[in-house]
Amino acid sequence: MSRFILGLTGGIGSGKSAASDYIAEQGIAIVDADVIAREVVAPGTEGLKEIKAHFGPEVIDESGALIRSQLRQRVFDNPDEKAWINQLLHPLIRQQILAQLEQAQSAYVVLVAPLLLENGLDELCDRVLVIDVDEQTQLARTQKRDQASEEQVAAIIASQIDRATRLSKADDIVSNEDDLRALYHQLDKLHAHYLELASQK
Structure with missing residues (x-):
């Protein structure tokens, strides 16, 4: 496959959907494993x-x-x-x-998968972008979003690859501890970079 494929992942509650929705708004095709x-x-x-x-x-x-x-x-x-x-x-x-x-x-394509690294889907990708937040943020956001108990969310976090390993496998990392504007600002820079890489492929 000659097109440039970006793998996008992150732990539960990290903001993968917010990131992929924004990239989609830039006219980029999203393939969502979920x-x-x-x-x-x-x-x-x-x-x-x-x-x-x-x-x-x-x-x-x-x-x-x-x-x-x-x-x-x-x-x-x-x-x-x-x-x-x-x-x-x-x-x-x-x-x-x-x-x-x-x-x-589109100019490049994004493969969004929570278990991108766990299931070896990163081997389909040219680069891996990790949306990163700390565990406390994951817990708080997911409990609020899914009305789930802390135990349930903690069990899901534990079943995913640990944060250090995920970050070690990333080519690019976006921190999503702040507001959406901060997230979009980081993604704008990366989007320009990916367009450039895709044009060279």
Whole structure:
């Protein structure tokens, strides 16, 4: 693939969506792994049929959609079930990611994925941009956004790659401790840099 691909990641509550939304406003195509992960288990998909066959009808609601919270509970504390679901979904998600990266028409394309580094998706990218905040900010923002308990958020943070490792794998780091204007200012500079890199590819 000859186009320039930027991988964008960060821990939960770091502001990945705010960053990718702003980059999208600059006319850049966004491929969002979270959106794709929902699409591959939408009603009527092969992915959802396999989940229903494996976990039973209780993980599906009346409208035929996956009850995510139910599935999450089933796999969260069960390594075997987690491995099963990952083996099913990762190839489906990766296939869609590759197709969407291929179809992107902008100067460069951004692959947004919370588990970019954990799932080895960074190998598809020319550069990795990490949106960074400290753990206290992650906790506070996610609790407020998702109405979740501190324990729930802490468990999610613990299941992700640790901050030091994430930062060590980054080519570019944007701090999002401040307001959106500060975030956008940093992104403007990087956007200009990425356009330049993309034009050389």
